[in-house]
Amino acid sequence: MVTRAEAVTRQLREAILGGQYEPGARLSEMALADGMSVSRTPIRAALSVLFTEGLLDYEPNCGYVVRRITLDDAIHIYTVRATLEGLAARLAAEIGLAEAERTRFEAVLAEMERLVAGKAWKAEQMERWGELNIAFHGMICAAAGNGYLASSILRTRTLPVLTERGLKTFFAERAVVWWDRAAYRRSQDDHLDIGEAILARQGTRAETVMREHIERAGRLIHRKLAIGSEAALALP
Amino acid sequence: MVTRAEAVTRQLREAILGGQYEPGARLSEMALADGMSVSRTPIRAALSVLFTEGLLDYEPNCGYVVRRITLDDAIHIYTVRATLEGLAARLAAEIGLAEAERTRFEAVLAEMERLVAGKAWKAEQMERWGELNIAFHGMICAAAGNGYLASSILRTRTLPVLTERGLKTFFAERAVVWWDRAAYRRSQDDHLDIGEAILARQGTRAETVMREHIERAGRLIHRKLAIGSEAALALP
């Protein structure tokens, strides 16, 4: 059986990443305990874990608040993420994909291409593309054969990134994208290049393109948020 | 005032990283509570934090044990660290050092050079060199101006890395090095190159040299540990 502390941790993490709490919101132990029908003990354990994970801020005797991440922080995180995913791409290229992986990899790339190139481009297609995109990056991560790297990358994707004035929380996994189709096309071109490089065992090329691919996303987000438009996020 | 939970966390972290517990050792809550003259509550909080940090393994209803990191894990961590410190070096070069930073930076490099080039090379000099080495890498980290990057690098340096058969725990900060002087010379040459590149604002060069610099340390450790010699660690 799973302990209540674990269940609460998962629930709270989902809630925070899902944007159910405003950035800066205080998380009172009693309130949470009442709301979740457990005692304060598992709540405290969960809060301490989420603090260590970087989702909450904490001050002794003052309690926990949902972490407020600035635009600069988001850029910093994207910079690190670009480098790490670049490393993953290089390793994947150097190690090479097994037969089954390769098949699936090519299938994912092909379906993304069909979507982007197709006539229909509605919410349904965008959502599907988002899923495939996550799968694409995930496969490269896995193919790199470095668990520590994988978990480091995961960390860069699960931090709640939020605007300064805008109160919306959003985070990379959700892949809600609100910009024009050309951006998808450009992103997909990168994917094709990266895929080609990996399959051709060209490590440096894969690394370079991947890094630029992610950094572009960071710049896009920065620009969109800086001019105060609605939150826009790529998971490119 | 600092809470007991925080104090216990710090103490326990030090103890684990310092190698006071065998890898795989069970950490009983009651035993720790008795030993530290506090109740189980702060102990539990500390253990949960250290688990989240990756220093401990945990199984519900079974308790915590000191994490056993394999040689492969260590290599993986070093690979990530090499990439991240490379990134830091590049950013530092691109941003440039402020006047005060630059002065201190050059002073550190010069003292390291004096030590390595000097006649005396005993434990005292090695220890001092280790300190300066940490300072050198730390300054680059800080100069990169990316807090997320800095904390990510820190994480790669505080993981307990231990041999499979050998029971010794050792970790990067301690910088205990047991190999010949030539390795220091080589390391210092790298430092000079990196320093030169950063001061000359040559980002790519700084990144490349730094990455190789750290990866060499990883390879050295791998080789030393793989052939079963005494643990040897560079903090290069």
Added chain:
DNA sequence: TCTGTCGTTATTGTGTACAAAAAGGGCAGG
């Protein structure tokens, strides 16, 4: 009216009792 201090109140930190689950040992059966 502003400001500083004091007391109240709410919230967190710690200790401890009890419940629940797993580990270990003893016993019976094969």
Added chain:
DNA sequence: CCTGCCCTTTTTGTACACAATAACGACAGA
């Protein structure tokens, strides 16, 4: 003699009570 089951024991998980600390507000003095 070995194996499997059951009971005991130990250890962890949870709840709750109390202590300690910080936030808030009222009041008095300037």
